[in-house]
Amino acid sequence: MSPFFFYLFATILILACLAVVFARNPLYNVLALVVAIFSLSCLFVLLEAFFVGMILLLVYAGAVLIFFLFVVMCLNLNATPLSSAQQNRFQWLGGIVGLMFASSLCLATKSFIKAQTMEASSIQGTIEAIGKILFTDYLLPFELTSLLLLIAIFGIVSLAQGALSTGKNMENS
Amino acid sequence: MITLGSYLALSGIIFSIGLVGVTTSRNVIKVLLSLELLLAASNLSFVAFSKFNGDYSGQLIVFFVILVAAAEVAIGLAIIVLMYRHLSTIQADELRTMKW
Numbered sequence: 463m464s465p466f467f468f469y470l471f472a473t474i475l476i477l478a479c480l481a482v483v484f485a486r487n488p489l490y491n492v493l494a495l496v497v498a499i500f501s502l503s504c505l506f507v508l509l510e511a512f513f514v515g516m517i518l519l520l521v522y523a524g525a526v527l528i529f530f531l532f533v534v535m536c537l538n539l540n541a542t543p544l545s546s547a548q549q550n551r552f553q554w555l556g557g558i559v560g561l562m563f564a565s566s567l568c569l570a571t572k573s574f575i576k577a578q579t580m581e582a583s584s585i586q587g588t589i590e591a592i593g594k595i596l597f598t599d600y601l602l603p604f605e606l607t608s609l610l611l612l613i614a615i616f617g618i619v620s621l622a623q624g625a626l627s628t629g630k631n632m633e634n635s
Numbered sequence: 636m637i638t639l640g641s642y643l644a645l646s647g648i649i650f651s652i653g654l655v656g657v658t659t660s661r662n663v664i665k666v667l668l669s670l671e672l673l674l675a676a677s678n679l680s681f682v683a684f685s686k687f688n689g690d691y692s693g694q695l696i697v698f699f700v701i702l703v704a705a706a707e708v709a710i711g712l713a714i715i716v717l718m719y720r721h722l723s724t725i726q727a728d729e730l731r732t733m734k735w
Binding site: 465468472475476479480482483488491492495498499502505506509510511513514517518521522525526529530533534536537552553555556557559560561563564567568570571572584585587591592595596600603607610611613614617618621622624 | 636637640641642643644645647648649650651652653654655656658659660662664665667668669671672675678679682683685686689690691692694695697698699701702703704705706708709710712713714715716717719725
């Protein structure tokens with residue numbers, strides 16, 4: 463595991479996360495999150511978690527974030543910009559909360575800094591290894607996840623139907 | 636030298652950035668994006684611990700987290716579209732009542 467690639471992808475990840483939070487245009491927020499997810503999956507590959515990194519690329523960057531892009535473009539958000547005074551009122555408070563949280567996390571992880579290197583364990587998260595455990599030990603959670611996705615589909619369909627019926631009522635009245 | 640601590644520090648930095656985004660942004664879409672950052676930071680620490688301990692359970696939990704996040708994003712975006720239809724804005728300040 464070469465340290466150069468870790469620092470490269472970590473820098474890209476932190477810069478992209480800053481762009482997600484602080485860029486003004488919502489379109490740029492979503493595109494920065496695509497970059498962040500891509501470098502995160504590169505870090506997963508460095509940790510030899512190949513399957514999870516691939517799933518992260520396919521599901522997150524491929525499906526979820528494109529869905530975000532569709533919604534941002536459909537809503538036409540650039541027509542309603544924020545007034546800067548309204549936006550900056552509580553921003554310093556959030557910054558203080560974030561700094562306090564970051565310092566407490568640094569205190570918590572300080573004991574791990576001196577820990578031994580990652581070479582001690584050599585597991586490889588290939589599809590074969592993950593699939594063996596997924597279909598033996600974790601079979602029940604896996605099936606329950608399919609139930610969760612089904613319930614999510616029901617929720618979205620009922621929400622969309624409610625939107626359609628209220629739209630018809632608005633047209634009638 | 637890359638140790639477990641460097642991955643945990645990176646994960647903590649990303650989590651803090653996401654926390655600032657959740658608490659400060661008024662745009663509801665930005666809040667959802669920052670929530671994705673929080674989930675990504677916890678995923679990174681899960682995979683780092685999985686590699687460190689030589690146990691596959693961390694990577695499986697990341698798999699489940701990705702699936703749950705996909706469901707959460709789908710429902711959240713549907714609610715945002717409904718909110719935009721009713722209020723014609725997506726500022727969180729405008730959500731003052733629980734009744735349309």
